[in-house]
Every structure is written in structure tokens, then in C-alpha cells.
Amino acid sequence: MLSTDQLINDCVLFQSVTPDEMEELFYYSEREEFSEGTRILDEGNSTRYLWIIQSGSCEVRKKLSNGSEKALAQLNPYAIFGEMSFFKPAPHSASVVALTDVGTVRIPGREFDQMLKKGAKGAQKVVFNTVRIMSDRLRMMDTWTAEMVESCGSHTKNAEWHDFRSKLYSDWQF
Numbered sequence: 001m002l003s004t005d006q007l008i009n010d011c012v013l014f015q016s017v018t019p020d021e022m023e024e025l026f027y028y029s030e031r032e033e034f035s036e037g038t039r040i041l042d043e044g045n046s047t048r049y050l051w052i053i054q055s056g057s058c059e060v061r062k063k064l065s066n067g068s069e070k071a072l073a074q075l076n077p078y079a080i081f082g083e084m085s086f087f088k089p090a091p092h093s094a095s096v097v098a099l100t101d102v103g104t105v106r107i108p109g110r111e112f113d114q115m116l117k118k119g120a121k122g123a124q125k126v127v128f129n130t131v132r133i134m135s136d137r138l139r140m141m142d143t144w145t146a147e148m149v150e151s152c153g154s155h156t157k158n159a160e161w162h163d164f165r166s167k168l169y170s171d172w173q174f
Helices: 004-010 019-027 083-087 109-117 121-152 155-171
Strands: 030-034 039-041 049-055 058-063 069-075 095-098 102-108
Touching: 004 019, 019 121, 049 083, 049 109, 083 121, 102 109, 109 121
Parallel strands: none
Antiparallel strands: 030 102, 039 095, 049 102, 058 069, 058 095
16 A cells, blocks of 8 residues: 555645645545455446545446446556546446555545535645546547547538537536
């Protein structure tokens, strides 16, 4: 397992979090280990945890319409997952499976909400840093999707993509 100092120094989620703030965050956190092949999160289920990988690696998988799964990403130490359902409770949009033996720290949503209500600076920094992580992921997804649409060569698909992006960034209410 990685040390708390390593997480503070190397995990973007904890950027600018002080050792005292980290101690408070870890007071409410839970450590959990998973064997290779274990499904940590299942698409469609709902849990409110923010997961941080301390050791090992996981794969994010998405169910396809034919029932199979497609690997979307590999997550390694310092990566986070579960953030979408953590900040806006909803069923998980993908599954996470341990590719190796994995050590994690998870922050329960209820305790995190209490920390935010009492004004805990560490929790506020985690929210800010999660927004940064999600923005980076959305930027990568935007680029990937645009390249995919452009590569299909269809004028109709390109128009649909541009219409979707316009609605996503200006019209939709969340």
C-alpha cells in the first residue's frame, strides 16, 4: 500500500490537501483490498463512495447492447473512480474490475457530506480537485468522440455531433 504522504504528493485528488486535512479525510475513509478479477463496481448498481487506488490496477468496462463489455480505461495507483455517483447519486455508468490484486481507500458519501456541511477544507479541496479530474476526462472524451465522428466521414453524423455538443454546452439543464 502507498503511504499517506505518497497520496498527498502524487494523487491529483489530494493536491493542496494538508497532512491535517488528509488525516480528517482518512478518519472517515475505509481501506479495502480486492483480488484479481473482482468486480468492485457493477454498472447499474448504486453506491456512494469515492474510490482511490493505492496499489494494483483496475479496468473500467461498459456494457454494450449485445450484452458484452467494452474496456474503456485502465486505472492505476492514484487514480479515482466512482466520482459520478458520489457527487450525483445515480446508478454507476460503468463497471470497475480488478486486473490485479488491488488496494483501495474509499470515502463514504454520507461522511463526506457531513464534512462539507461543517466546512472541512480538505473535503472542499477534494471537490475542487475532482472537478479538475472530471474536466480532463471530459476533454479527452470530447476529443475522442469528435475524432470518431469525423472518421466515419458522414456529413449527417458530423451535423448530429455538432448539434449534440451545442445542446450539451448550452441548452441542457442539470
